[in-house]
Amino acid sequence: VGAAVGPRTLRRVGDRPTLRDVAAAAGVSRSTASNAYSRPDQLSRTVRDRVLAAAVELGYPGPSPTGSALRRGHTGALAVLLGDRLGYAFSDPAAVLTLDGLASAVEPAGTALLVLPGAARASGPAPDGVRRAVVDAVVAYSLSDDDPAVAAVRSRGLPLVAIDQPRLSGVPAVVVDDAGGARSAAEHLLGLGHRRIAVAALELATDEVTGLADQERQSATRFPVTADRLAGYRTTVEAAGLDWAAVPVHECARNTREEGAAAFAALRPHRPTAILAMSDELALGVLRAATAAGLRMPEDVAVVGFDDTPAAQRAGLSSVRQPLYDKGWHAGRQVLALLAGAPIDPVTLSTELVVRRSTDTTQ
Amino acid sequence: VGAAVGPRTLRRVGDRPTLRDVAAAAGVSRSTASNAYSRPDQLSRTVRDRVLAAAVELGYPGPSPTGSALRRGHTGALAVLLGDRLGYAFSDPAAVLTLDGLASAVEPAGTALLVLPGAARASGPAPDGVRRAVVDAVVAYSLSDDDPAVAAVRSRGLPLVAIDQPRLSGVPAVVVDDAGGARSAAEHLLGLGHRRIAVAALELATDEVTGLADQERQSATRFPVTADRLAGYRTTVEAAGLDWAAVPVHECARNTREEGAAAFAALRPHRPTAILAMSDELALGVLRAATAAGLRMPEDVAVVGFDDTPAAQRAGLSSVRQPLYDKGWHAGRQVLALLAGAPIDPVTLSTELVVRRSTDTTQ
DNA sequence: CTGAAAGCGCTAACAT
DNA sequence: ATGTTAGCGCTTTCAG
Numbered sequence: 001v002g003a004a005v006g007p008r009t010l011r012r013v014g015d016r017p018t019l020r021d022v023a024a025a026a027g028v029s030r031s032t033a034s035n036a037y038s039r040p041d042q043l044s045r046t047v048r049d050r051v052l053a054a055a056v057e058l059g060y061p062g063p064s065p066t067g068s069a070l071r072r073g074h075t076g077a078l079a080v081l082l083g084d085r086l087g088y089a090f091s092d093p094a095a096v097l098t099l100d101g102l103a104s105a106v107e108p109a110g111t112a113l114l115v116l117p118g119a120a121r122a123s124g125p126a127p128d129g130v131r132r133a134v135v136d137a138v139v140a141y142s143l144s145d146d147d148p149a150v151a152a153v154r155s156r157g158l159p160l161v162a163i164d165q166p167r168l169s170g171v172p173a174v175v176v177d178d179a180g181g182a183r184s185a186a187e188h189l190l191g192l193g194h195r196r197i198a199v200a201a202l203e204l205a206t207d208e209v210t211g212l213a214d215q216e217r218q219s220a221t222r223f224p225v226t227a228d229r230l231a232g233y234r235t236t237v238e239a240a241g242l243d244w245a246a247v248p249v250h251e252c253a254r255n256t257r258e259e260g261a262a263a264f265a266a267l268r269p270h271r272p273t274a275i276l277a278m279s280d281e282l283a284l285g286v287l288r289a290a291t292a293a294g295l296r297m298p299e300d301v302a303v304v305g306f307d308d309t310p311a312a313q314r315a316g317l318s319s320v321r322q323p324l325y326d327k328g329w330h331a332g333r334q335v336l337a338l339l340a341g342a343p344i345d346p347v348t349l350s351t352e353l354v355v356r357r358s359t360d361t362t363q
Numbered sequence: 364v365g366a367a368v369g370p371r372t373l374r375r376v377g378d379r380p381t382l383r384d385v386a387a388a389a390g391v392s393r394s395t396a397s398n399a400y401s402r403p404d405q406l407s408r409t410v411r412d413r414v415l416a417a418a419v420e421l422g423y424p425g426p427s428p429t430g431s432a433l434r435r436g437h438t439g440a441l442a443v444l445l446g447d448r449l450g451y452a453f454s455d456p457a458a459v460l461t462l463d464g465l466a467s468a469v470e471p472a473g474t475a476l477l478v479l480p481g482a483a484r485a486s487g488p489a490p491d492g493v494r495r496a497v498v499d500a501v502v503a504y505s506l507s508d509d510d511p512a513v514a515a516v517r518s519r520g521l522p523l524v525a526i527d528q529p530r531l532s533g534v535p536a537v538v539v540d541d542a543g544g545a546r547s548a549a550e551h552l553l554g555l556g557h558r559r560i561a562v563a564a565l566e567l568a569t570d571e572v573t574g575l576a577d578q579e580r581q582s583a584t585r586f587p588v589t590a591d592r593l594a595g596y597r598t599t600v601e602a603a604g605l606d607w608a609a610v611p612v613h614e615c616a617r618n619t620r621e622e623g624a625a626a627f628a629a630l631r632p633h634r635p636t637a638i639l640a641m642s643d644e645l646a647l648g649v650l651r652a653a654t655a656a657g658l659r660m661p662e663d664v665a666v667v668g669f670d671d672t673p674a675a676q677r678a679g680l681s682s683v684r685q686p687l688y689d690k691g692w693h694a695g696r697q698v699l700a701l702l703a704g705a706p707i708d709p710v711t712l713s714t715e716l717v718v719r720r721s722t723d724t725t726q
Numbered sequence: 727c728t729g730a731a732a733g734c735g736c737t738a739a740c741a742t
Numbered sequence: 743a744t745g746t747t748a749g750c751g752c753t754t755t756c757a758g
Contacts, residue, residue: 016520018750018751018752019751019752019753020751020752028728028729029728029729029730030729030730030751030752030753031728031729031730031731031753031754032727032728032729034751034752034753034754035727035728035753038752038753039753042727042728043727043728044727044728047727047728059520061518061519061520062494062518062519063751063752063753064750064751064752065494065495065496065497065498066429066432066433066438066497066750066751066752067433067734067750067751067752067753068751068752068753069429069432069497069734069752070429070430070432070433070734070735070736070750070751070752070753071733071734071751071752071753071754072734072752072753072754073734075429075497076495076497077477077496077497079475085463085466085467086459086462086463086466086467086476087459087460087462087463087688090453090459090462090463091456091459093454096449096450096453096454097450099449099450099453100448100449100450100453103448103449103478103480104448104449107480107482107483110491110492110495112442112477112478112479112492112495112496113449113477113478114440114475114476114477114478115466115475115476115477115478116475117466117470119470120470126473128473129473129475131425131428132428132439132473133428133440133475134428134429134432134438134439134440134497135428155424155425156424156425157379157422157424288677314651325450381734381735381736382735382736382737383735383736391744391745392744392745392746393735393736393737393745393746394736394737394738394744394745394746394747395743395744395745397736397737397738398737398743398744401736401737402737405743405744406743406744407743407744410743410744426735426736426737427734427735427736429734429735429736430734430735430736430737430750431735431736431737432736432750433734433735433736433737433750433751433752434735434736434737434738434749434750435736435737435738435750436750
């Protein structure tokens with residue numbers, strides 16, 4: 001190792017200047033140049049101006065985020081794991097509202113969201129994407145419990161917060177009382193006298209199957225939200241003395257109105273007088289298809305959705321309200337707490353049935 | 364500088380192991396340990412297995428993305444600059460479709476999207492967020508030309524691709540023929556005999572103002588999309604011999620149906636027989652408010668939207684179709700090309716008027 | 727208020 | 743096929 005002369009005295013043309021060059025040009029040490037950016041109070045106005053002027057002179061683009069991330073030990077970003085490609089995930093207003101809450105919660109801390117959408121032929125994001133993500137923490141949004149992406153997060157040892165995924169041991173989660181919400185929806189229909197009930201369900205497995213789901217498939221689901229809502233429907237229906245096996249459950253591979261409409265078409269031969277839809281998007285599809293078929297709501301068929309999105313409110317759809325924005329917001333606070341080493345208080349949010357025209361003629 | 368003993372022989376409890384530790388435990392060099400992860404073909408099965416076993420043994424979480432990003436010189440992420448907070452930006456299906464295309468284009472390259480939503484009281488993202496973003500490139504989505512976030516990108520010298528923002532000099536852009544689309548919409552209405560036309564406009568400035576916009580405000584807009592669509596309307600109206608000053612232009616601070624409905628309420632006193640809406644979301648709001656007011660479409664008032672989103676198609680709204688997914692996809696390809704140092708071919712996509720019930724009784 | 731020293735964790739030439 | 747060497751760009755004690 002040589003004398004005081006640094007290893008890089010010469011700089012090729014085309015290389016971008018670094019803080020080292022700025023420091024040299026300004027005639028200060030590297031630490032002082034660094035402070036000019038990140039701790040302005042640590043130097044005199046004069047020196048700071050000199051450094052900044054040198055930076056401008058050299059065309060220095062400011063401290064490299066990658067360099068400072070390595071040094072500081074954090075990146076200022078948060079990965080969000082989605083179960084679908086962007087176009088599908090964000091076509092659900094419930095997801096958008098939730099992520100809006102998440103973004104708003106972490107924004108004051110200057111944290112950005114690295115979105116990892118679901119991979120083409122899988123449910124969650126590609127595990128490799130998770131392994132390479134330059135982030136400080138991860139939020140998983142409504143994935144299957146056995147999603148490989150979640151496993152990748154855990155093996156990286158990244159702080160993880162789950163939304164709509166209560167079943168991950170040792171992972172802080174923001175949870176909604178899905179079972180309770182589903183029960184209240186079912187009780188509402190039963191209370192109205194409906195006995196021929198059908199279900200339009202969210203996906204039960206990651207195999208992109210659409211169609212009637214038998215008992216086995218129903219109980220095998222690894223999607224906590226789906227499982228809980230289904231359980232809520234079932235216990236209520238059985239408590240009313242009805243046979244669950246007689247209740248047709250149509251699984252929709254995607255949470256879209258198109259699939260909801262298809263669900264109605266598939267369920268119609270069973271002559272249901274009421275349909276429990278696991279999301280408002282599905283319910284809106286059911287509504288559309290039923291209306292197109294000339295049926296009246298709620299006289300010919302009653303529908304209850306889930307989420308209570310703005311679109312559902314506009315459409316007069318009875319639905320189970322859940323605090324979507326708050327759900328994301330709490331998840332954001334949990335991430336921040338986790339990152340700060342603070343204790344996490346688990347959050348469970350409650351649901352509430354909102355009755356509208358789709359089930360009640362008096363509304 | 365001492366002998367062969369590295370500076371860090373001791374490791375405190377709680378520290379996470381690094382590649383150095385794995386290499387030591389496996390009895391190989393650091394580069395070999397590194398290769399075990401990123402270039403498996405560079406070492407024998409035996410050695411690789413030994414390294415991986417040591418990693419498991421030590422609880423090594425895999426190579427740190429930050430470390431490798433610094434060394435490799437790229438991060439595998441792409442910033443997306445949005446003009447609004449997440450909840451608003453993604454409530455527009457047109458934006459979602461565009462970003463879906465973008466995500467799909469870069470996904471094969473393993474590139475993730477770092478979303479930077481608009482800051483609270485501004486139009487674009489906080490410039491500081493841009494400065495700290497650990498990304499290789501940036502995509503700006505429909506921002507104002509003078510957005511500070513865009514300036515921050517340029518001063519960082521990051522590769523930038525603009526969507527719906529043709530006016531940035533030296534920046535590759537994916538552009539839609541907004542003016543042409545707007546012209547065809549206006550020509551359509553004029554051809555139908557409408558003479559009392561009103562406009563429901565997207566935001567003209569970043570001051571969150573809703574209301575009638577005078578000529579000065581109209582021509583001062585720095586939002587290229589808004590400017591182009593407005594210009595298209597105007598030239599067509601004037602070419603028909605009408606006075607543009609007599610055309611009421613209601614500016615909507617946000618691209619939502621609520622604002623569209625408010626626009627209709629504000630425009631109604633002007634007794635328009637036809638309304639040009641700058642987006643389908645606005646048009647859908649106009650439609651809703653007009654219907655609620657007991658007006659029939661298109662007899663009492665005709666409406667043409669812009670974007671041709673799925674919701675517009677369902678609603679029977681005449682609209683100017685633009686290839687939303689493709690727009691994002693091309694932007695993604697441009698980013699990839701930019702990153703690869705390949706030449707960029709500029710992309711301009713065309714629009715097409717789709718006539719439906721909202722303007723044509725025969726549809 | 728400023729500077730010297732050390733190293734965050736990794737990988738890519740290059741040599742063996 | 744494996745090891746040696748060097749350094750990506752930055753920040754932060756700590757000493758003056």
